[in-house]
Amino acid sequence: MRKVTVLLSTYNGEKYLKEQIQSLIEQEGVCVKILVRDDASTDKTQDILREYKSKGILEWYGGENIKPAYSFLDLLYRAPESDYYAFCDQDDFWIKDKLEIAINHLDRYPQEEPALYYGRARLTDQYLQPMGMNKTSADKMLDFYSALINSNAIGCTMVFNMKLANIIREKKPSYIAMHDGWVHKVCIISKGNIFFDDDVHILYRQHENNVIGGIHSKWKRIGNHYESFRKKECIRSRTICSLLECYGNKMEQEEYQICRLISEYRNSIVNRIRIIFCNKIKTNYFRRNLLFKIAIILKIF
Numbered sequence: 001m002r003k004v005t006v007l008l009s010t011y012n013g014e015k016y017l018k019e020q021i022q023s024l025i026e027q028e029g030v031c032v033k034i035l036v037r038d039d040a041s042t043d044k045t046q047d048i049l050r051e052y053k054s055k056g057i058l059e060w061y062g063g064e065n066i067k068p069a070y071s072f073l074d075l076l077y078r079a080p081e082s083d084y085y086a087f088c089d090q091d092d093f094w095i096k097d098k099l100e101i102a103i104n105h106l107d108r109y110p111q112e113e114p115a116l117y118y119g120r121a122r123l124t125d126q127y128l129q130p131m132g133m134n135k136t137s138a139d140k141m142l143d144f145y146s147a148l149i150n151s152n153a154i155g156c157t158m159v160f161n162m163k164l165a166n167i168i169r170e171k172k173p174s175y176i177a178m179h180d181g182w183v184h185k186v187c188i189i190s191k192g193n194i195f196f197d198d199d200v201h202i203l204y205r206q207h208e209n210n211v212i213g214g215i216h217s218k219w220k221r222i223g224n225h226y227e228s229f230r231k232k233e234c235i236r237s238r239t240i241c242s243l244l245e246c247y248g249n250k251m252e253q254e255e256y257q258i259c260r261l262i263s264e265y266r267n268s269i270v271n272r273i274r275i276i277f278c279n280k281i282k283t284n285y286f287r288r289n290l291l292f293k294i295a296i297i298l299k300i301f
Contacts, residue, residue, distance in 0.1 A: 001031045002101050002107075002193030005082035007075040008058075009068055010049070011039040013090035015292050016126075016205065017048050023093045025057065029100035035079055036060035039071045045090075072155070072179035077169055085165050087180065089156045091205050092121075093128055097202035104161035109193040114164035116187040118153045118180075119197030121204035128203050137283055140196050143253070144255055144282035147188050148240060148262065149292045157202055164192055171246035177235040185239075189255070190246050237262055254280075266299045 005022055010017060024034055036058055038046055049060040063074070072087055079085060084103055088094075109115040123131040141152045158180060167190050168183060176182045183197040187194060241263040248256055258281060265271045275281060276293050282288055297301035 002083045002103055003030065003031045003033065004084045004103065005033045005035055005079050006086050006088045007038045007072060007079060008010045008034060008044050008070040008074060008088040009039060009042060010036055010090045011065070011071075012041045012043045012045060012185075014041075014044040014048060016091040016207075017045060018252060020090055020092055020094075021052060021057070021070055021233075023095075024088065024285070025214065026096055027094065028096045030157075033080070033082065034058035035075060037071050037075045037078075038062040038069070040065035064181075069176050069179045069182070073168075073172075073176070073182070076165060077172075079165070082094070082162060082165075083213055084099075084161055086159045087155045091207065092156055093203040093205065095201045095203070099159065099289075101197070101199075105195045105197065106159065106161055111161060112163060112188050113197075114161065114166055114167055114192030115292075116153075116158065116160045116183065116191045117195045117197065118157045118159075118184070120200050121157055122200045123203050124203045124205050126205060126207040128205065131206060133200070136269060139283070139288065140285060141184070142188075142194050142196065143283050144188050145258070147185050148259070148281060149283055150182040150236075150288055151181035153180050155183075157203065158183065160187070164190070164206050172200060173239075173242035174244050175238045177239045181239065185243055186247060189243065189250050191250075191286055195292055227272040234266070234299070234301060236295075237265065262301070265296060265301070272296050272299075 024032055034057065036049055038049060038060060040062065046062065049058070052058045053060055076085065086099060086108065106117050118132060122133060123129055139152045141147045141150055155178065155284050160183065162189055168186055172227065240259050244259050245262055251259065258278070261271055261275060265275055275296050292301065
């Protein structure tokens, strides 16, 4: 059977971790290997990992707290050779056919070409009772210019081949916002194959300790917008700077110039005007495009 290495990052995940690991063990039609990095947990997470390692179910290692994005990349840098790789959150639940269906789609592409699968997630409460679909994941960002605005790929649905994994392992970015957005962008820049699955094969658990969840209250969303105005961290343009540093040589000339323009947009009102009126930089979604232009004007992109 085809071998899949599941990359699981944990942090104080004792509450739901065993249930998630059990759903990995029960995956059908594939050979699953589990590699875990613990991000300096202070609860009983590491005890659970020791228990499963003693049974030969997984391998794990610990490290300092570097947050999810860099923890997942570190897992990928350390992962053994495998036919495919899959990111995994500690608190979700995978339907038994998740990996097999993803790999069936990826097997359509030549192994020598980078390939990425991702899809939608079904939101559930902490007891895995359905709460609806993840609406934002329905927006497909499958081309270079829309991915610059927003890589809307959910990491816990991602499965990708060894060719893409090796391309990502070639470089260590100075900054990324999240690992899933990075992998999505690198695949597109590398002229890779991307398959978006509109069906659902994962239960995306929503609870009080979600790092990034699918549902936020009205006040939470307002608070997030306020923080973006106040801090002006510009995480998206900083990520594009990292793309230029790492993979600028893979970009076409026009792609390279537009990335340069976005990476330097804060330094010049002329650059901001050029971006706003550039017909290339857009998605298929009016609201996304509008929010992008507002972020450029306010210098918070």
